[in-house]
Structure formats: C-alpha cells, structure tokens
Amino acid sequence: MLSVQTRSSRAAPWRKLAAPPSARPHARSVGIVQRRYAHFDAPLELRSGATLQPFTLAYETYGQLNAARDNAILICHALSGDAHVAGYHTGDPAEKPGWWDEAVGPGKLFDTERYFVICSNVIGGCQGSTGPASIAPDGRPYGLRFPMVTIADMVAAQRHLLDRLGIERLFAVAGGSMGGMQALQWAVDWPERVENVLFLASTPRSTPQQIAFNETGRQAIYADPNWRDGNYYGGPAPTQGLAVARMLAHITYMSDVSMERKFGRRLQGWDTLPYTFARPEFAVESYLEHQGRKFIERFDANSYLYITKAIDYFDIGADYGSLEAAVARTQAAFLVVSFSSDWLYPAEQGLALVHALEAVGRAVEHCHVEAPFGHDSFLVEVERMTEVVGGYLRRRAGARMRV
Amino acid sequence: MLSVQTRSSRAAPWRKLAAPPSARPHARSVGIVQRRYAHFDAPLELRSGATLQPFTLAYETYGQLNAARDNAILICHALSGDAHVAGYHTGDPAEKPGWWDEAVGPGKLFDTERYFVICSNVIGGCQGSTGPASIAPDGRPYGLRFPMVTIADMVAAQRHLLDRLGIERLFAVAGGSMGGMQALQWAVDWPERVENVLFLASTPRSTPQQIAFNETGRQAIYADPNWRDGNYYGGPAPTQGLAVARMLAHITYMSDVSMERKFGRRLQGWDTLPYTFARPEFAVESYLEHQGRKFIERFDANSYLYITKAIDYFDIGADYGSLEAAVARTQAAFLVVSFSSDWLYPAEQGLALVHALEAVGRAVEHCHVEAPFGHDSFLVEVERMTEVVGGYLRRRAGARMRV
Numbered sequence: 001m002l003s004v005q006t007r008s009s010r011a012a013p014w015r016k017l018a019a020p021p022s023a024r025p026h027a028r029s030v031g032i033v034q035r036r037y038a039h040f041d042a043p044l045e046l047r048s049g050a051t052l053q054p055f056t057l058a059y060e061t062y063g064q065l066n067a068a069r070d071n072a073i074l075i076c077h078a079l080s081g082d083a084h085v086a087g088y089h090t091g092d093p094a095e096k097p098g099w100w101d102e103a104v105g106p107g108k109l110f111d112t113e114r115y116f117v118i119c120s121n122v123i124g125g126c127q128g129s130t131g132p133a134s135i136a137p138d139g140r141p142y143g144l145r146f147p148m149v150t151i152a153d154m155v156a157a158q159r160h161l162l163d164r165l166g167i168e169r170l171f172a173v174a175g176g177s178m179g180g181m182q183a184l185q186w187a188v189d190w191p192e193r194v195e196n197v198l199f200l201a202s203t204p205r206s207t208p209q210q211i212a213f214n215e216t217g218r219q220a221i222y223a224d225p226n227w228r229d230g231n232y233y234g235g236p237a238p239t240q241g242l243a244v245a246r247m248l249a250h251i252t253y254m255s256d257v258s259m260e261r262k263f264g265r266r267l268q269g270w271d272t273l274p275y276t277f278a279r280p281e282f283a284v285e286s287y288l289e290h291q292g293r294k295f296i297e298r299f300d301a302n303s304y305l306y307i308t309k310a311i312d313y314f315d316i317g318a319d320y321g322s323l324e325a326a327v328a329r330t331q332a333a334f335l336v337v338s339f340s341s342d343w344l345y346p347a348e349q350g351l352a353l354v355h356a357l358e359a360v361g362r363a364v365e366h367c368h369v370e371a372p373f374g375h376d377s378f379l380v381e382v383e384r385m386t387e388v389v390g391g392y393l394r395r396r397a398g399a400r401m402r403v
Numbered sequence: 404m405l406s407v408q409t410r411s412s413r414a415a416p417w418r419k420l421a422a423p424p425s426a427r428p429h430a431r432s433v434g435i436v437q438r439r440y441a442h443f444d445a446p447l448e449l450r451s452g453a454t455l456q457p458f459t460l461a462y463e464t465y466g467q468l469n470a471a472r473d474n475a476i477l478i479c480h481a482l483s484g485d486a487h488v489a490g491y492h493t494g495d496p497a498e499k500p501g502w503w504d505e506a507v508g509p510g511k512l513f514d515t516e517r518y519f520v521i522c523s524n525v526i527g528g529c530q531g532s533t534g535p536a537s538i539a540p541d542g543r544p545y546g547l548r549f550p551m552v553t554i555a556d557m558v559a560a561q562r563h564l565l566d567r568l569g570i571e572r573l574f575a576v577a578g579g580s581m582g583g584m585q586a587l588q589w590a591v592d593w594p595e596r597v598e599n600v601l602f603l604a605s606t607p608r609s610t611p612q613q614i615a616f617n618e619t620g621r622q623a624i625y626a627d628p629n630w631r632d633g634n635y636y637g638g639p640a641p642t643q644g645l646a647v648a649r650m651l652a653h654i655t656y657m658s659d660v661s662m663e664r665k666f667g668r669r670l671q672g673w674d675t676l677p678y679t680f681a682r683p684e685f686a687v688e689s690y691l692e693h694q695g696r697k698f699i700e701r702f703d704a705n706s707y708l709y710i711t712k713a714i715d716y717f718d719i720g721a722d723y724g725s726l727e728a729a730v731a732r733t734q735a736a737f738l739v740v741s742f743s744s745d746w747l748y749p750a751e752q753g754l755a756l757v758h759a760l761e762a763v764g765r766a767v768e769h770c771h772v773e774a775p776f777g778h779d780s781f782l783v784e785v786e787r788m789t790e791v792v793g794g795y796l797r798r799r800a801g802a803r804m805r806v
Contacts, residue, residue, distance in 0.1 A: 048678040148678035208662040208687040209654065215688040216650045218680075219695075223643035225628055230680075240626035247619045248651060251612065256749070259611040265718060273716065275451040275551035277621075277633075277708060282715065284611040285618045292622075305680060312685065313676065315668060343746065346659070 026107035029097065030062045030087035035128060038164050044123070044157055050147035054137075057161050058083045058128025059120035062104055063112030065167070072167045073110055073393075074158065075100070075119040076175035076182035079249070079307050080299060082127035085119045086112075102382040109382070109390040114397070115171065120161055122154040122182075124307055126300035129157075133233060133300045144230035149306060151178070151314045155185045162193070172393060174198035176378035177345065178307070181314045184353070187330040188316060194332040196396050198389055201342050201378040203349035204323055204356070205315040210344065213252055214308040217245030221301050230302050242301040243292030250291045255341035255374030259284060323356040333363035335392045337385075339377035340370045365392065429510035432500065433465045436490035438531055441567050447526070447560055453550035457540075460564050461486045461531025462523035465507055466515030468570070475570045476513055476796075477561065478503070478522040479578035479585035482652070482710050483702060485530035488522045489515075505785040512785070512793040517800070518574065525585075526560045527552040527710055529703035536636060536703045547633035552709060554581070554717045558588045565596070575796060577601035579781035580748065581710070584717045587756070590733040591719060597735040599799050601792055604745050604781040606752035607726055607759070608718040613747065616655055617711035620648030624704050633705050645704040646695030653694045658744035658777030662687060726759040736766035738795045740788075742780035743773045768795065 035058055043053040060083045065072060075085055077099070086104035088097055103109040110117050121129035124146070132146040162170070173183040173194055180202025187194045203210070224241030226232055254262075267273065268286035280286035317323030336354050338347035347368055357364040367388050371377040378385065438461055446456035463486045468475060478488055480502070489507035491500055506512040513520050524532035527549070535549035565573070576586040576597055583605025590597045606613070627644030629635055657665075670676065671689035683689035720726030739757050741750035750771055760767040770791045774780040781788065 048676075050678075144680060205668070207659060208666040208668065208685065209657075209659040211668075211685050212650075212654045212662065212687050212691055215683075215685075215691060216647060216654065219650060219692070220623055220626070220647045222680075223623070223627065223647055244619060244623045244626055244647065247615075247622060251615045251619065254612075256610060256612040259615065263611040265608070265611065265614075265721075273451075275453075275712075275716075277547060277625075277712075280618075282611065282614050282618075284615050288615055288618060289622070309678075309680075313678075318668075 028106045029101065030105045030112055032090055033060055033062065033084070033087035033098075035060055035083060035089065037128060038161050040160050042160070044153065044160070046147050046153045047150045048148050052123065052130065052147055052149075055123060055130040055157060056128070056134075057120045057123070057130075057157055059118060059161060060084055060086075060098075062086055062117040063115055065116040065165075069167055070169060070171060071114060072116045072118060072162075072165075072170050074162070074170050074173045074186070075104070075110070075117060076154075076158075076173065076179035076186075077119060077122065078175070078177035078179050079311065080295070081179070082125065083119045083121040083129075084127070085117070100379065103385060109386040110174070110393075111390070115393075118161075118165070118167075120158055122149075122307065122310075123157045124149040124154070124303060124310065126303035131300065132230065132302035132306055141233040143233065143302060146302070146306065148309060150310050151181045151185050152189060152319075154310065155182055155189055158182070158186075159190060159193075169193050169195060171397070172196040172198055174200070174389070175202070176200035177202055177375065178311050181311070181316075184316060187332040187334075188320075188326050191329050191331040194330070195400075196393070197330075197332045197334045198337070198392070199334060199350065199353065200337045200385075200389070201339055201345050201350075201375055203314075203345050204326075204353045205317060205349070206312050207349070211312045213248065213344075214312055217248050218305055218308060220244035220248070221305060224301075227301065230305075232301075237296070238301045239296040242296050242299065242304060243289075245304060246295040246299075247288040247292045250288060252344040253375045255343065255372060257341055257372045258374055258376075261372065263287065317356075323352065324359050327353070327356045327362060328360040330357075330362060333396065334365070335389065336364060336366045337378065337388060338366070338368050339373075339375070339381070340368065341372050342375045342377060344375040431509045432504065433490035433508045433515055435493055436463055436465065436487070436501070438463055438486060438492070440531060441564050443563050445563070447556065447563070449550050449556045450553045451551050455526065455533065455550055455552075458526060458533040458560060459531070459537075460523045460526070460533075460560055462521060462564060463487055463489075463501075465489055465520040466518055468519040468568075472570055473572060473574060474517060475519045475521060475565075475568075475573050477565070477573050477576045477589070478507070478513070478520060479557075479561075479576065479582035479589075480522060480525065481578070481580035481582050482714065483698065484582070485528065486522045486524040486532075487530070488520070503782065506788060512789040513577070513796075514793070518796075521564075521568070523561055523564055525552075525557040525710065527557070527706060527713065529706040532560075534703065535633065535705035535709055544636040546636065546705065549705070549709065551712060553713050554584045554588050555592060555722075557713065558585055558592055561585075561589075562593060562596075572596050572598060574800070575599040575601055577603070577792070578605070579603035580605055580778065581714050584714070584719075587719060590735040590737075591723075591729050594732050594734040597733070598803075599796070600733075600735045600737045601740070601795070602737060602753065602756060603740045603788075603792070604742055604748050604753075604778055606717075606748050607729075607756045608720060608752070609715050610752070614715045616651065616747075617715055620651050621708055621711060623647035623651070624708060627704075630704065633708075635704075640699070641704045642699040645699050645702065645707060646692075648707060649698040649702075650691040650695045653691060655747040656778045658746065658775060660744055660775045661777055661779075664775065666690065720759075726755065727762050730756070730759045730765060731763040733760075733765060736799065737768070738792065739767060739769045740781065740791060741769070741771050742776075742778070742784070743771065744775050745778045745780060747778040
C-alpha cells in the first residue's frame with residue numbers, strides 16, 4: 001500500500017484556495033500533433049457479457065516516455081471529449097487547439113517536459129475509436145447493434161493500449177467528470193498499474209438526477225425522426241435531437257452565477273424585446289443554440305446515447321458490495337478535487353469517495369475549489385488547477401524520488 | 404399603506420420550521436365543482452402592443468363571497484396548472500381532484516368556509532381560456548398568430564374577471580412559481596385592489612438559467628416535425644417534443660435529494676441491468692417518461708411555448724427602473740415563502756423581493772421552509788404550508804377585524 005503522504009480531508013475537508021492564481025510565463029504549446037490508431041484483434045469482453053472484436057482506439061501522446069517507462073500519465077476524457085487533448089492538427093486554426101490545451105504542454109499542469117501524456121478516445125465514441133458509427137465485421141455500420149459499454153469497458157480497452165505502448169505502470173491517471181470515473185475504475189481494476197489518481201469534478205456513483213438529465217437528452221434524440229432507431233448512417237442525422245440534448249447538458253455544466261455574469265437578461269441583437277419565437281431573444285438562448293449547432297458538427301448522436309448510458313451505469317461500489325470494498329482494491333494515492341458551484345457533480349459526491357478511501361487507509365487529498373463556473377470549472381479554472389493538481393503531481397514525483 | 408403587522412425578515416431571515424406538521428382532521432373536499440367561462444368583448448391591450456379581442460377566461464370558484472365582498476382570494480396557477488384548483492368535475496375519478504385540492508376546502512389552508520376562492524386559467528393557456536389553440540375571429544385556430552402574452556397581461560385579463568364578479572378588492576392574491584409572479588404583478592399594477600400577497604417559491608425576475616431551461620424545452624417542441632410552426636391543429640400534435648420539454652422541466656421541479664429518496668438507482672422491472680435502449684432501465688427514467696406521457700394528454704404544445712415565454716419575460720423591476728421602484732407602488736402586505744431545496748427558484752430570489760419591500764417600508768414576512776422536495780415543495784408540503792400560509796391569513800384577517 002502506498003501512503004507516502006496522507007493529508008486527511010477529514011481533518012481539513014474544505015481546503016479553500018484564497019490566493020490569486022499565479023501566472024505561467026513559461027507555458028508553451030505542444031505544437032503540431034497527430035492522431036494515432038491502435039488496432040486490436042483480440043476480443044474485448046464487456047461487462048454486459050457481449051464481446052467487441054476487433055476494436056480500434058484513437059489516441060494521442062505528448063512528451064517522451066522516459067527510459068524507466070515510469071513517467072506516463074493517462075488523461076481520460078469526459079462525455080464530449082476525445083483523444084485530442086492538446087496542440088494542433090495540421091491545418092487547425094490557431095484558436096482551435098485540443099480540449100485541455102491549457103493544461104497539457106511544456107511548463108503546464110501536465111508538464112510534457114516531465115511526463116509522457118496519453119489520451120485515447122473511449123470505445124463507443126466517435127472520434128476514431130470503435131463506436132456505433134464504425135463499420136461492423138458484416139460491412140455495415142453498427143448503429144444500435146454496437147454492444148452497450150461501461151466505464152469499466154472503456155478502461156479495459158485503454159489497458160490494451162498501454163500494453164501496446166509498453167507501459168506497465170502509470171504515474172497517474174487523471175480525469176474530470178466521466179474522466180474521473182475512468183480514473184477511479186483504473187485504480188480499482190488494475191491496482192498495481194496506477195500510482196496516482198486525479199479525480200476531478202466527478203462521482204463514484206451516478207445519481208438519479210444525473211441519470212434523469214442524461215435520459216432526457218436521450219429522449220430528445222429518440223424523438224428526432226431522423227434517428228430511425230440508430231440506423232441513420234448514410235442519411236440525414238438526428239441533429240436536432242442531438243442539439244437539444246447538448247443544450248440541456250450545457251446548462252448543467254454551468255452555474256446560475258456564471259450564467260448571470262455571462263448573460264444576465266441581455267437581449268441578443270435587439271434593443272427592446274421583440275416578442276417573437278422566430279429568433280433567440282435573450283443572449284443566453286443564442287449562446288445555447290450556438291453550442292447545439294457546434295456540437296452536431298463534431299459528434300455522433302448514437303455515441304451520445306452509448307456514452308451517457310455508460311455514465312448512468314457507473315456505480316463502482318455496487319460491483320463490490322460497497323464503495324469501501326471497491327476502493328479497498330486500490331493501491332494508488334488519490335487527489336480528489338471538487339468545485340463549490342458544481343451542482344451536477346456536487347462536492348458531496350467527491351467527499352463520499354474521500355471518506356471511503358480514508359476508511360480503508362488509502363492516501364487521499366481533497367481540495368474543494370471556490371469557483372463560479374459550475375461543473376465546467378475543472379476545465380475553466382486552469383490557473384488554480386495548475387496550482388492544485390500540478391502541485392500535487394510535483395510533490396508525488398518528488399516523494400517517489402526520495403523513496 | 405398597510406403595515407398592520409411587520410415581521411422583518413432582515414431580523415430573522417430564515418424562519419425555520421422545526422415542529423412536526425399538525426393534522427387537519429376537519430379538512431374536507433369542496434366536492435363537485437364546475438368550470439365557468441367569462442367572455443369579454445372589450446379589447447385586452449397587451450404589453451407587446453398587440454390586442455387580444457375578444458377573449459374568454461375559464462374559472463372556478465369555491466366558497467361564498469360575503470356581503471361585504473371582502474373575503475375573496477385569487478389563486479394564480481403555475482406553468483402547467485389551470486382553473487381547476489380543488490374538488491371534482493362530474494365523472495372525475497376519486498384520486499383526481501384539482502391540482503391544489505389539499506390546500507383549498509373547508510378547514511384547509513384556503514378555508515372555503517371563510518374565503519371565496521377564485522382561480523382562472525391564464526390567457527395563452529389551454530384549459531378553457533383564450534390561447535393559441537382557440538379559434539381566432541377568422542374562424543381558424545390562432546396557432547402562432549396568437550399574440551405574445553406577459554405575466555402583466557395575464558393579470559390584466561384577471562382584473563376584467565374580478566370586475567365581472569363584482570370584487571373591488573382582494574383579501575389576498577396567492578401563487579407559487581409563475582403564480583407568485585402574477586400575485587406580485589397584481590400588487591404592483593392594482594395596488595388599491597390587493598390587501599395581501601402570498602408569494603411562494605417564486606422570483607421577481609427570471610434568471611438566465613431559468614430562461615435556458617425554458618428555451619431548451621421550447622427547442623424540443625420546435626424540433627418535433629409535427630409542430631409545423633404551430634400549425635398542427637387538426638393533425639398530429641408535437642407530443643414527443645412536448646414530452647421531452649416536460650421531462651426536463653420535471654427534473655427542475657424536484658431536488659437531487661428527493662430523487663435519491665424516491666428512486667435511488669433502483670431498476671424498473673428488471674432484476675439486473677438489461678443494457679438496453681428499448682425500455683427504461685432505471686425507475687427514475689420510467690417515472691419521467693410517465694410524466695411526459697401524462698402531460699401530453701392534457702396540455703397544448705403552443706400554450707407551453709407562450710407561457711414559458713411569459714415567464715422568461717418576467718422582470719418586474721425592469722418595467723419601473725428597479726425592483727424597489729416597482730414595489731414602491733404596492734399597498735399590500737406580503738408573505739414570501741422559499742424552500743431550502745428549491746434550486747430552480749432559490750431562496751435568494753424570494754429574498755431579493757423581501758429586501759426591496761423592506762427598503763420601501765412595506766409589511767413583509769419571509770418564511771424559509773426546510774423541505775427536501777425542491778421547487779415542488781410549495782405543492783407537496785401541504786401541512787407546513789397550511790401552518791405558515793394559513794396561519795398568516797388568519798392573523799391578517801384577525802388584524803383587519805381589530806382595525
């Protein structure tokens with residue numbers, strides 16, 4: 001058991017960050033990167049009992065694997081993320097780097113001068129890994145014939161990728177939201193392969209409210225006549241249903257405070273209320289519709305269905321009788337980060353994990369960040385995440401060198 | 404100005420109710436009731452500048468107007484409510500009384516042995532008052548040709564009804580959620596006609612988050628191909644879009660705690676997870692879909708669009724430069740009730756009204772109720788509402804008799 005450094009959250013459950021964020025003058029972009037593909041012919045046995053065979057994982061890496069092969073960090077993406085965490089693909093506009101570019105690069109939170117950072121698109125996804133839009137062995141797109149996947153299945157697929165890359169043990173596995181679920185699952189399923197878990201704005205157990213939001217988004221997709229029970233490939237996609245699902249989800253990623261600050265009751269393109277259904281009246285409406293339109297350009301509706309189901313199924317304690325029993329399997333040290341305005345994955349859910357880890361004697365730090373940006377805080381609050389998470393990683397790396 | 408009894412919420416902002424609810428052994432049903440209609444040929448001038456003419460209000464009354472005509476209470480309904488507050492229509496099943504039956508009747512919160520209780524369906528509604536499904540003067544349904552309405556317009560229409568009923572002054576106007584908006588608007592627009600305002604689980608100003616939820620529901624309706632820009636009367640209705648809107652709204656009416664208690668992660672009709680899209684897996688999904696199905700049987704999608712717009716437009720301070728300036732017009736005494744778990748209309752929004760009323764010297768009591776049921780608490784917590792709101796009414800009536 002690793003207990004190099006334990007700062008019990010029970011002693012200081014709400015470690016608040018009052019200090020202003022520090023600048024990061026030396027942070028640089030990772031530059032041009034390439035998406036790679038790992039193809040696997042071996043069957044992936046899924047929790048549902050089904051099998052996926054063959055399967056492909058799209059992935060990217062940043063930085064260099066050191067000679068000891070012990071500086072690898074796996075980043076797990078959230079619902080709408082993908083393998084493209086940082087840098088640019090050839091031809092990308094300057095304002096369109098990877099989804100967590102601010103956190104991954106030389107001198108950044110995940111410092112690519114120290115760490116070898118890996119991220120792969122989850123199975124069931126639509127950005128290069130095998131998912132419902134992929135061609136099945138019979139030559140047609142899977143559609144709903146794609147097997148249901150779970151967080152554990154996503155992790156099982158990533159484990160094959162790590163074997164392929166020759167990485168026996170991860171210095172850390174990190175993720176926010178659904179990424180945090182994968183990070184926790186990693187430590188439970190492959191305890192000897194995970195040294196640290198960074199669990200950000202996440203939960204060990206999806207709640208009925210979270211399931212309800214996901215199900216409502218799915219119902220919006222089902223209701224789109226273009227969905228055709230998932231058999232829409234080659235024809236018009238259920239983009240309107242997917243846009244509604246995204247609008248709904250986007251509200252849950254923000255907070256009432258951040259929406260008030262960003263939009264208030266400002267009108268969008270009107271001096272006075274036009275009293276119309278024809279166009280957005282309020283700025284917040286225009287913003288949400290823009291988010292919906294952007295999303296349908298890059299995301300597959302069936303993948304949205306599969307990935308939200310995987311999130312809903314997640315209850316890692318249920319697989320082992322209790323959360324304590326599940327985390328008793330882990331050997332990693334944990335950093336759990338929650339955000340004051342995150343009402344989708346409230347702090348209490350992160351704390352439940354903290355208390356379970358403490359109950360079985362694992363090393364765990366808990367940091368509760370006062371931030372107004374809701375669930376999105378884990379992405380938006382880069383300076384503070386750099387301080388908290390980057391600081392944790394440096395301390396953990398330092399502790400390892402002294403052992 | 405009426406200031407018979409002022410208990411400043413500034414002195415005791417969170418009056419918590421720790422005592423268990425008392426039984427109401429003498430409460431009875433109002434029995435069989437009838438929906439009535441008031442037709443108006445005069446034009447209703449709307450805030451948008453448009454005119455509605457003619458118009459009809461469906462309404463119900465309970466109890467008797469006394470000789471002094473000073474015991475009338477107007478109840479204003481919320482988004483999905485209607486004029487049928489209490490009792491049964493002939494043929495109704497025993498388990499299907501009006502929407503606030505537990506609060507209206509002999510010996511109940513709104514004691515019909517003392518008060519003459521009135522409720523009318525809002526204009527723009529679909530339960531007998533003129534709305535988008537009504538036949539326009541040209542013989543065809545209005546559809547989106549129906550003029551946009553505001554909370555002030557709903558109140559203006561109700562004022563015509565009170566004139567028709569010969570009621571010069573209301574002992575109280577009461578409402579939860581959108582009903583509270585109407586109650587406040589009454590006191591601002593017709594100060595001399597309102598003695599008390601009961602403002603429950605509501606806000607003086609719709610926030611961008613509230614607008615965002617409503618807009619997402621509207622987008623679900625717009626996306627339904629049966630909607631046809633509102634011209635669906637006589638053909639299939641956009642029921643799937645409306646059901647999605649209702650599911651979304653229903654989540655916002657509950658709380659994470661109440662959903663956890665009611666559903667947890669219980670499966671619905673399965674012993675183990677079936678891993679399927681074909682039917683609901685979790686009880687919470689089944690419940691929401693049931694709510695969606697029930698709603699489309701009784702509600703018109705266009706009315707849903709119009710009424711949510713009226714809610715979004717509501718910002719009573721903006722009409723007068725500030726909330727203080729708006730409430731400086733009122734002569735009523737106020738009871739403002741908020742609920743601890745109401746995250747859709749959080750307590751801070753009711754408190755904003757309380758502070759504005761205090762700033763201009765109005766009589767206001769504020770009661771913050773610890774209740775787990777979210778926004779729905781104002782309907783669900785009947786015993787405590789009887790204690791708080793019924794008690795307030797008795798005190799106010801008693802004070803009036805002593806003047």
